[in-house]
Amino acid sequence: MPDTYQPEAQSDRARDPLDDVLASFTDQVLASGKDPGAALSDLPELRALEDMVLRLQRNLPATPISPAVNRKMQAKLAAHWAAEGPRPTTISLKERLRNLLQPKPGWQSSAARQRTWILRTAAAAVVFILAAVFIFSPTLGGGLSGTAGLEGGTAPLLAILLVAGVLIAAVWWIRRQKP
Amino acid sequence: MATPTKPSDEDLVHAAQQGRQEAFNVLFERYLPLVHNRVRYVVPEQDAEDVTQEVFVAAIRSLRSFRGESLFSTWLRTLTNRQVADYYRRRKPSLGFADTNPRHEDFEEVTALVAENSDNSLEERVALRQALLKLPANYQEIILLRFVEGLQFNEIAQLQNQSLEATKSTFRRAISALQSQWENKNA
Numbered sequence: 001m002p003d004t005y006q007p008e009a010q011s012d013r014a015r016d017p018l019d020d021v022l023a024s025f026t027d028q029v030l031a032s033g034k035d036p037g038a039a040l041s042d043l044p045e046l047r048a049l050e051d052m053v054l055r056l057q058r059n060l061p062a063t064p065i066s067p068a069v070n071r072k073m074q075a076k077l078a079a080h081w082a083a084e085g086p087r088p089t090t091i092s093l094k095e096r097l098r099n100l101l102q103p104k105p106g107w108q109s110s111a112a113r114q115r116t117w118i119l120r121t122a123a124a125a126v127v128f129i130l131a132a133v134f135i136f137s138p139t140l141g142g143g144l145s146g147t148a149g150l151e152g153g154t155a156p157l158l159a160i161l162l163v164a165g166v167l168i169a170a171v172w173w174i175r176r177q178k179p
Numbered sequence: 180m181a182t183p184t185k186p187s188d189e190d191l192v193h194a195a196q197q198g199r200q201e202a203f204n205v206l207f208e209r210y211l212p213l214v215h216n217r218v219r220y221v222v223p224e225q226d227a228e229d230v231t232q233e234v235f236v237a238a239i240r241s242l243r244s245f246r247g248e249s250l251f252s253t254w255l256r257t258l259t260n261r262q263v264a265d266y267y268r269r270r271k272p273s274l275g276f277a278d279t280n281p282r283h284e285d286f287e288e289v290t291a292l293v294a295e296n297s298d299n300s301l302e303e304r305v306a307l308r309q310a311l312l313k314l315p316a317n318y319q320e321i322i323l324l325r326f327v328e329g330l331q332f333n334e335i336a337q338l339q340n341q342s343l344e345a346t347k348s349t350f351r352r353a354i355s356a357l358q359s360q361w362e363n364k365n366a
Contacts, residue, residue, distance in 0.1 A: 070211065
């Protein structure tokens with residue numbers, strides 16, 4: 001029993017020794033390029049197959065294609081190449097560059113969508129913190145005491161609106177630049 | 180001085196796919212003898228040149244779709260077989276490839292060739308081709324790979340993803356089938 005698994009074991013069982021004999025005979029005929037008359041088998045069945053191998057060998061195309069035919073074919077193929085052959089890739093490269101430079105809509109990329117969400121959240125947080133600072137800081141005219149009326153609270157409110165406006169503009173600009 | 184290395188088929192195919200015709204020309208020069216010999220073995224001599232050219236035209240047309248999943252030589256062999264099949268389909272539109280019996284055309288071919296060469300083996304060549312064309316595709320293929328392309332049995336086995344023993348067995352059955360066809364024809 002063999003030590004290792006042999007996937008060809010089944011085909012080996014059905015193997016006919018004549019397969020090897022005919023293959024060797026064919027190798028010999030094709031290598032020598034002539035009829036090895038003495039080497040023909042005595043077995044009638046094998047002898048008929050060997051005759052067929054010799055017949056095939058005799059009828060091999062021997063003459064190579066002529067240079068004139070070669071040139072003629074090349075000329076015809078050049079015409080086909082011009083009409084149907086692959087085009088150089090400069091156009092697709094240009095298109096690829098244009099695609100790279102074009103801003104993509106947010107729905108095309110989940111990363112871009114996530115970046116926009118982070119920027120919006122950050123902007124909202126900044127606005128909220130600034131508003132809180134203005135409202136609760138007494139030095140900036142805010143503070144909860146004495147807030148009745150708008151005399152002391154107009155400037156901070158305007159400042160908050162200004163900062164919020166700048167932030168919104170910044171987010172809008174960043175979105176356009178970095179999709 | 181270092182000798183320049185020959186570019187591989189893969190490199191040439193890639194360059195040709197990028198639109199470089201000179202790369203395709205190198206492939207053409209490299210494979211023309213093989214394709215032409217294969218075609219000559221199965222197609223009448225007077226049509227072999229046209230069919231050979233059609234193989235390369237088909238290669239130009241389908242070059243973009245070649246993904247390199249097989250060897251270029253294997254792909255070209257498939258194109259050659261397809262063009263040969265198309266050739267016989269065009270000749271006998273109502274018949275299948277295996278049913279082709281081009282007696283009249285072969286008579287014309289023999290007449291023309293004998294007039295040129297006065298060679299008695301021409302008739303044998305035509306009869307052999309007729310017998311070969313009646314074999315199943317895998318039998319035709321193994322005979323062409325060994326005799327026309329000159330591949331060794333171990334190379335054929337590798338190409339067809341078979342064991343060497345299975346390849347030799349297929350070869351013997353192919354020769355046996357060809358012998359039967361030959362005897363039927365000459366009976």
